[in-house]
Amino acid sequence: MGAPVEKDKVDVAKVGLSVLVVFLSVWVVVAMLWGADVIGGDSNETIYRETVITRTIEGKGNASSAFSVGPRPMWLIRGMDAGPLRTALEACEGQEIQKHMWNIGHRGAPMQFPEHTVESYTAAAKMGAGIIECDVTFTKDHELVCRHAECDLHTTTNILATSLNDTCTTPFMPANGTFDATARCCASNLTLVEFRSLKGKMDQYNPRANTVEEYLHGYNSRRTEMYESRGTLMTHAESIALFKALDVKMTPELKSGNMPADFSREDFILKAINEYRTASVPGSDVFMQSFLLDDIKYITTPGNANDFADSAVFLTDPVSDGLPADLEQYMRDLVASGIKYIAPAVNALATVNGQALVQTPYAVQAKAAGLKIIGWSWERSAWYYQSVSSLLDTDSKLMHFLHFLAQEVRIVGLFSDWPATTGFYANCML
Numbered sequence: 347m348g349a350p351v352e353k354d355k356v357d358v359a360k361v362g363l364s365v366l367v368v369f370l371s372v373w374v375v376v377a378m379l380w381g382a383d384v385i386g387g388d389s390n391e392t393i394y395r396e397t398v399i400t401r402t403i404e405g406k407g408n409a410s411s412a413f414s415v416g417p418r419p420m421w422l423i424r425g426m427d428a429g430p431l432r433t434a435l436e437a438c439e440g441q442e443i444q445k446h447m448w449n450i451g452h453r454g455a456p457m458q459f460p461e462h463t464v465e466s467y468t469a470a471a472k473m474g475a476g477i478i479e480c481d482v483t484f485t486k487d488h489e490l491v492c493r494h495a496e497c498d499l500h501t502t503t504n505i506l507a508t509s510l511n512d513t514c515t516t517p518f519m520p521a522n523g524t525f526d527a528t529a530r531c532c533a534s535n536l537t538l539v540e541f542r543s544l545k546g547k548m549d550q551y552n553p554r555a556n557t558v559e560e561y562l563h564g565y566n567s568r569r570t571e572m573y574e575s576r577g578t579l580m581t582h583a584e585s586i587a588l589f590k591a592l593d594v595k596m597t598p599e600l601k602s603g604n605m606p607a608d609f610s611r612e613d614f615i616l617k618a619i620n621e622y623r624t625a626s627v628p629g630s631d632v633f634m635q636s637f638l639l640d641d642i643k644y645i646t647t648p649g650n651a652n653d654f655a656d657s658a659v660f661l662t663d664p665v666s667d668g669l670p671a672d673l674e675q676y677m678r679d680l681v682a683s684g685i686k687y688i689a690p691a692v693n694a695l696a697t698v699n700g701q702a703l704v705q706t707p708y709a710v711q712a713k714a715a716g717l718k719i720i721g722w723s724w725e726r727s728a729w730y731y732q733s734v735s736s737l738l739d740t741d742s743k744l745m746h747f748l749h750f751l752a753q754e755v756r757i758v759g760l761f762s763d764w765p766a767t768t769g770f771y772a773n774c775m776l
Contacts, residue, residue, distance in 0.1 A: 395542060398578045402464050403591045413443040413474040419770035425742030431749055438774035443474045446772040448752070450597060451475035452723045452761035453494060458570050460546035460577030461502060462492040464588065467580070471592040474769035477633065477759065478592070480585040481599045482618055488609045489538040490582035490618060494549070496603035497532035501551045503544040503579070505531045506558045510540055518558050526553035527561050534603065538581070546577025568727060568763075582618065586625045596622075597633040597659070600641050615644060619651050629653030633720075635689065637661045646684030659687040659720060664694045664708055665733070673707055677715035687758075688712050689720040693733040695755050696747065703734060703750045713756065721751055722761035724768055745771075752776060 420439055426432040454466025455473065462481060470478050480492040497515065499505045506518045506529055514531035521527040529551075533541060547562060548569050555561035563571065580588070582598065589596045598618060605611050622632050634654055636642055646655045660680065670676035680688065695709040712719055723730060731744060738744050748771055751757050762768040 395578050398464055398576075399580065399584055399588070402468060403587050413445065413472060413769070415443055415473055415766035415770045418764065419767050422742045422745055422767065425740065426745055427743075431746060435745070435771070435774055438770070441770075441773055443769060443773050445471075445474050445476045445594070446769060446776070447476035447595065448759050448772040448776055449473075449475045449477075449765050449769040450720070450759050450761045451478040451594075451765045452726070452763050453479055453481065455763065455765055456549065457568060457725060457764040458573055460548055460574050461494060462580065462585075463546040464578040464580060465573065465576060466546075467585065467588055468592065470765045471594055473765040474773065475594060475762075475765040477595040477597050478589055479597045479599060479635075479761065480580070480582055480589075481601050482582050483533050483601045483603055484609065484614060485533050485536055485538045485541050487537045488606075488613075488617070489541075490614075490621065491533055491538070491541055492580045492582060492585050493533050493601075495601055496534055497530055498549070499531035499533060499536075499544065500529035501564075502549045503531075503546055503577075504562065505544055506562060508544070510536065510544070511558075513540070518561060520556045520561075521554050527551075527555040529561065534606070542579065542581075544579055546579050547571075547574045568725070583621050583625070586621060586627060590625065590627065595631045595633065596627065597635055599661070600634065600636040600638070602638060611641070612644065615641060615651075619645075619654055622654075629655075630657060633657045633659050633687065635659040635661050637663070642685055643683050648684075655684060656686060658685065659689050660685050661722075662688060662690045662694070664690055669708065673711045674714070677711045677717060681715050681717060686716075686718060687720060688717045689722060689761075692721040692724070692730050692747075692751060692760075695719070695721060695757070696750055697733045698737045701737065703737070703747065703754070705755055706733075709755050719755065719757045720759040720761070721755075721757045724748065724760055724762040725764045749775070 423432060423435045451467065451470025453461035454463065455469040456466055459466035459469050467478055481494045482490050483493045483496045484490055493502065500514065505511060505514065511517050513535045514529060515535060516528055516530040518529040519527060548571055550564040550566040550569060551562065552560050552564035586596065600615060600618060605614065632654055634645060639660060642658050642660045645651045645658045690708060695706055696703050697706055709719065728735065731747065734747050738747050751760065752775065760768050
């Protein structure tokens with residue numbers, strides 16, 4: 347009579363354990379859905395997103411010692427006129443590509459992959475980028491995310507095609523024959539949970555659009571939509587984890603924005619810095635950038651962020667903003683404030699004199715003051731080449747400009763929308 351009683355206890359225990367397993371399974375699913383989509387998000391997209399990021403980091407983004415630059419560099423080189431540079435570059439065909447710090451992934455590799463996504467970042471690393479950029483902005487709940495601007499979600503994500511269109515500062519409005527289509531959507535309009543539900547897309551739009559679908563699929567001749575079906579957005583902290591796994595250095599840009607009353611500019615800077623410290627990334631591996639001189643001076647001021655000061659980068663756009671009245675003194679003042687790196691657009695570094703490229707006074711004075719120069723951005727648009735376009739009017743001829751920046755201006759790094767081209771050059775010539 348004793349054995350059946352013990353069997354009953356075992357059966358009850360098994361039933362109880364089964365119920366517990368079912369309960370925990372349901373609880374996990376509910377928790378995932380709750381965390382993924384409390385308001386307005388797509389839970390399936392968020393779960394997919396978390397899986398992609400985790401697998402990519404664990405698999406080191408599929409990066410390995412076998413870097414690849416694909417066919418574009420040689421396609422460009424074979425379009426050059428015969429001469430010493432073409433001969434030297436052709437001699438490097440088939441070379442083993444290595445990661446190079448001169449080669450900086452500008453937003454990843456956005457010529458073909460949606461910018462600031464897992465896919466774009468891993469592509470840049472695969473092409474041998476030694477440094478990769480996350481532009482840093484913030485959400486409504488003060489979390490840091492990788493986007494080129496606080497308010498660019500309407501052109502860089504699928505937000506207009508989701509229920510989160512209603513959260514936009516300006517929800518989509520179609521063109522009407524008199525006015526262009528409009529929309530303005532900001533990361534600061536969204537919580538982090540909502541942000542994570544979005545997908546990245548190529549940065550383009552159609553101003554004549556009558557529908558959201560038309561608006562989202564604008565045309566840019568330098569980009570492709572072939573790879574935008576999977577654009578996995580990233581937080582700043584996630585980008586740090588990915589870049590560590592990819593074994594690259596990091597160059598976050600502190601984007602300007604409308605700071606809320608309870609989240610100051612200093613709070614923003616310190617939060618970004620502390621996310622590197624939390625991840626045990628040394629400041630020497632982080633080239634923190636900003637167009638705001640006060641940001642960089644804050645970082646270089648003794649006692650604020652000493653471990654990040656020596657690698658802080660002051661971004662400038664002298665072609666758009668104009669030159670300082672006293673360029674020599676301006677550069678000296680930057681150095682006196684502790685700044686060691688300056689990063690102007692490449693069109694501020696060279697111009698044409700007759701049939702030759704020459705350095706601009708901006709480049710000359712920056713170097714004379716002891717500043718290290720980083721240029722931006724290669725293979726993005728004709729705007730960057732306007733200062734030399736009278737002499738170099740094709741993508742292939744622009745390889746001479748690339749060579750001039752490296753060998754004459756002596757820039758120490760170059761942001762590139764397609765790091766394969768700059769990676770090939772750096773491995774061949776530097």
